[in-house]
Amino acid sequence: MAKQVSAQGxxxxxxxxFGMFIHWGLYSILARQEWIMHIESIPVPxxxxxVPQFNPVKFNAEEWxxxxxxxxxxxxxxxxxxxxxxxxxxxxxxxYKVTNTPFKRDPLQELADACARRGDVKLGFYSSLLxxxxxxxxxxxxxxxxxxxxxxxxxxxxxxxxxxxxDLASIWFDGDWPRxxxxxxxxxxxxxxxxxxxxxxxxxxxxQPDAVVLNNHHEAPIPGEDIQGFEQDLPxxxxxxxxxxxxxxxxxxxxxxxxxxxxxxxxDNNHKSTRSLIHKLVRSASLGANYLLNVxxxxxxxxxxxxxxxxxxxxxxxxLHGESVYGTRAGSLSTPEAVVSTQRGDTHxxxxxxxxxxxxxxKQMPDSITSxxxxxxxxxxxxxxxxxxxxIDLPRGLRDPYDTVISLQ
Numbered sequence: 001m002a003k004q005v006s007a008q009g010x011x012x013x014x015x016x017x018f019g020m021f022i023h024w025g026l027y028s029i030l031a032r033q034e035w036i037m038h039i040e041s042i043p044v045p046x047x048x049x050x051v052p053q054f055n056p057v058k059f060n061a062e063e064w065x066x067x068x069x070x071x072x073x074x075x076x077x078x079x080x081x082x083x084x085x086x087x088x089x090x091x092x093x094x095x096y097k098v099t100n101t102p103f104k105r106d107p108l109q110e111l112a113d114a115c116a117r118r119g120d121v122k123l124g125f126y127s128s129l130l131x132x133x134x135x136x137x138x139x140x141x142x143x144x145x146x147x148x149x150x151x152x153x154x155x156x157x158x159x160x161x162x163x164x165x166x167d168l169a170s171i172w173f174d175g176d177w178p179r180x181x182x183x184x185x186x187x188x189x190x191x192x193x194x195x196x197x198x199x200x201x202x203x204x205x206x207x208q209p210d211a212v213v214l215n216n217h218h219e220a221p222i223p224g225e226d227i228q229g230f231e232q233d234l235p236x237x238x239x240x241x242x243x244x245x246x247x248x249x250x251x252x253x254x255x256x257x258x259x260x261x262x263x264x265x266x267x268d269n270n271h272k273s274t275r276s277l278i279h280k281l282v283r284s285a286s287l288g289a290n291y292l293l294n295v296x297x298x299x300x301x302x303x304x305x306x307x308x309x310x311x312x313x314x315x316x317x318x319x320l321h322g323e324s325v326y327g328t329r330a331g332s333l334s335t336p337e338a339v340v341s342t343q344r345g346d347t348h349x350x351x352x353x354x355x356x357x358x359x360x361x362x363k364q365m366p367d368s369i370t371s372x373x374x375x376x377x378x379x380x381x382x383x384x385x386x387x388x389x390x391x392i393d394l395p396r397g398l399r400d401p402y403d404t405v406i407s408l409q
Contacts, residue, residue: 059301085133
């Protein structure tokens with residue numbers, strides 16, 4: 001039987017509810033998002049010319065972790081190696097890495113140290129299962145290497161991540177999608193064999209017993225995967241076309257972008273409003289899912305100011321309303337379309353997201369609930385029987401511009 005994350009680690013991960021995703025690598029120099037090597041069919045020798053250009057002198061690990069903490073994010077997941085094959089840490093298994101750039105430093109180690117010093121944000125790593133640069137993945141015929149050589153490299157890097165950076169929140173895999181999504185003959189995506197997940201997951205759970213494993217393969221999780229992920233959609237939705245399976249009865253995580261791309265794109269100014277981002281956060285929590293919100297730092301090593309501002313605005317809202325998000329589980333109340341609920345023990349929280357009526361009508365309210373208050377300041381609200389449920393009057397002057405939260409005791 002496959003090993004799983006510890007019960008303590010799984011519970012903590014769910015309690016955290018909000019995390020920061022970070023896509024950062026050589027592709028930031030080109031400023032046309034993280035898939036640019038594939039999209040523009042850039043040959044390996046040409047793409048490698050980015051290495052001597054990478055020098056993010058403005059990178060400050062303390063500042064990045066501070067932004068996450070100010071946002072109310074409890075963990076961060078950063079790309080240790082994306083599909084372009086460039087390692088963003090001082091791996092001993094490849095020379096194609098950040099410490100061989102003019103920057104010379106190991107930003108992942110600096111982030112791990114900054115997280116450890118603060119203690120309120122936990123680090124985790126994204127690891128690509130495919131590799132557009134590694135000869136044993138994409139160029140086996142030309143290199144004479146075997147698939148086993150790539151598996152040794154992949155597993156070896158995951159072992160480094162699990163042993164060199166302290167206690168981790170998560171190992172987050174990407175790049176093994178259902179075969180019908182890409183042409184099987186395309187060397188960019190054609191795996192040469194099995195990824196040996198049983199060995200890979202057991203190694204992670206042995207070395208990092210409290211770290212959850214998520215594989216963004218867009219299908220139902222297999223043994224050893226602790227979290228089911230959804231990309232650019234809430235659980236049960238598939239507007240983005242990625243999420244091919246229904247939500248399972250297990251912990252969930254939603255990953256989304258603030259604008260339209262994961263990696264830095266200098267002409268993408270379609271930044272979501274703070275209100276929209278808070279709504280995605282609470283809708284995710286109402287479905288029992290964490291919300292992993294992405295930033296794509298610049299080649300200089302800065303999180304975009306507009307993203308930092310949006311995140312800190314979310315954090316300000318969470319300072320008053322975090323009780324209705326952290327440590328909660330999926331809501332169980334029947335609510336109107338403009339309202340979602342979360343739950344912590346016997347306390348239910350109503351998130352009134354849109355001003356659709358003069359209050360909130362809840363059908364089949366649990367008999368144990370006897371009072372309603374405004375969460376941010378405990379102002380009492382009128383809870384009166386109405387038809388087969390209860391109506392909570394919510395005066396306009398008490399409403400929050402982002403999300404008005406009612407606590408039902």
